[in-house]
Amino acid sequence: MDIHAARETKQQLLRTAATARAAAAPTGGLVVGVRVYGGGRYGLAVRHDGSAGAEVGARALELAGEDADVRDVGAIRALVGEPQRAHPQRLAPDAPAPAERALPGAPTPQAPGRWAAEVLQQRERPLRPGLSVAQEAVTAGTIGAFVVLAGDERRYLLSNNHVLADADRAEPGSAVLQPGSADGGGAGDVVGELAAAVPLRPATPTVVDAALARLDDDVEVDALYPVGAITTTAAADDDLVVEKVGRTTGLTRGVVTAVELDGVAVGYPGGVVTFDDQVEVAGVDGAFSAGGDSGSLVYDPVTRAAVGLLFAGSERGGPEGTGLTFCNPVDAVLEALGARLLG
Amino acid sequence: MSQPSPGGAPDVSRDAARAAKSRLASHLAGDQRVNGVGVVRRAQAYVVRVNVVADDDRPDLPAEVDGVPVQVDVVGPITASRAAR
Numbered sequence: 001m002d003i004h005a006a007r008e009t010k011q012q013l014l015r016t017a018a019t020a021r022a023a024a025a026p027t028g029g030l031v032v033g034v035r036v037y038g039g040g041r042y043g044l045a046v047r048h049d050g051s052a053g054a055e056v057g058a059r060a061l062e063l064a065g066e067d068a069d070v071r072d073v074g075a076i077r078a079l080v081g082e083p084q085r086a087h088p089q090r091l092a093p094d095a096p097a098p099a100e101r102a103l104p105g106a107p108t109p110q111a112p113g114r115w116a117a118e119v120l121q122q123r124e125r126p127l128r129p130g131l132s133v134a135q136e137a138v139t140a141g142t143i144g145a146f147v148v149l150a151g152d153e154r155r156y157l158l159s160n161n162h163v164l165a166d167a168d169r170a171e172p173g174s175a176v177l178q179p180g181s182a183d184g185g186g187a188g189d190v191v192g193e194l195a196a197a198v199p200l201r202p203a204t205p206t207v208v209d210a211a212l213a214r215l216d217d218d219v220e221v222d223a224l225y226p227v228g229a230i231t232t233t234a235a236a237d238d239d240l241v242v243e244k245v246g247r248t249t250g251l252t253r254g255v256v257t258a259v260e261l262d263g264v265a266v267g268y269p270g271g272v273v274t275f276d277d278q279v280e281v282a283g284v285d286g287a288f289s290a291g292g293d294s295g296s297l298v299y300d301p302v303t304r305a306a307v308g309l310l311f312a313g314s315e316r317g318g319p320e321g322t323g324l325t326f327c328n329p330v331d332a333v334l335e336a337l338g339a340r341l342l343g
Numbered sequence: 344m345s346q347p348s349p350g351g352a353p354d355v356s357r358d359a360a361r362a363a364k365s366r367l368a369s370h371l372a373g374d375q376r377v378n379g380v381g382v383v384r385r386a387q388a389y390v391v392r393v394n395v396v397a398d399d400d401r402p403d404l405p406a407e408v409d410g411v412p413v414q415v416d417v418v419g420p421i422t423a424s425r426a427a428r
Contacts, residue, residue: 002385002386134425134426138425139425139426139427139428140425140426141424141425141426160423160425162423162425163425167423180426182426182427182428183426209423238382238383238384238389239384247426248426257383258379258381258382258383258392259381259382259383260361260364260381260382261379261380261381261382261392261394262364262365262368262379262380262381263368263371263372263377263378263379263380264378264379264394264421265375265377265378265379265421266378266421266422266423267420267421267422267423268422268423269423278379278381280379280381280392280394289424290424291422291424291425291426291427292424292425292426292427293424294423294424294425310424311423311424312421312422312423312424313421313422313424314378314394314418314419314420314421314422315418315419315420316417316418316419317394317416317417317418317419318416318418323418323419324394324416324418324421325424326379326421
């Protein structure tokens, strides 16, 4: 079944199995979600603990047939409901399980709370993906990645032009802060300086909103993401399940809902800029991003390949009407800056 | 551009959808009611997606372009995602 049918079937299952869910809830013995099989195929995922939730599993098989993935996985709560996560509801009970990372038995790469929005908005050293960052005149965006340039041993921080270069208004060499000023960053929080920005061109369609900050030599970096190191890239494809970690909404999961979007008109403080060849992402359960997540790297959690650089969002649209997120294709970003991802 | 095919949309390849997208995007270029024309997969076929700003002020759009179905989504304004002041 497709994603829409899977969501409808999931809701049908939840309605008809409300009593069983309530009985299983106190022990955390039941998780129901959308199963992502890849290639545009979706279904139901039911994870239960022995008899707790088994009835729901049987009902899922009735509703979805071979598209139902029902497993007795033992106790669930400790592995999917970390209390300090920024949005536990997005990556726990209702989330699809494409990477199987949320399932019992799978390793959790980082300690709980590491990717929580309230942590990412603080001053953090070493620097890592997802943290609040901004040029000194800008409110706050997100550290997308750390990169190196050919023939240059220094390390650079990747984010959007409108985060690190104030949408073409900042001078090269101006200070870049972690956290950004909206999160209390000031003169004591300088981590580097604006080094390069791909110009935003209001008059003609462009493809990327990207810039680099050269890091000061004494700034330590931890380049790992929730899934580990990300050093490869791939083109986004329809229905690809993706994740990002950002300053405002923390770790979230979404699905690529459109590719090669041309004529994406984006409002900036200085006017509208139109982008071509963009990637559109919808949140799996709620919005994928919000203001302040600009610059986040969007990646495939299964292959650990980067696919996009998050830069804009809409107020509405998407399967659940919670808005859409727009990303530059990551290969175009890296090519425009002559950069490669630092492992 | 054409009217919908009788009997529903046939399977459409990605290349066919790309060509239709380019044609429709050129036709809609500069229309401020539109903020994106792209390619979307629906089951086993591709369609052209047109994102519009408002439901009550959208351009006249064909149901199909060269046999490729056209899907419309109302997304509102798109803004750069840095933190608000």
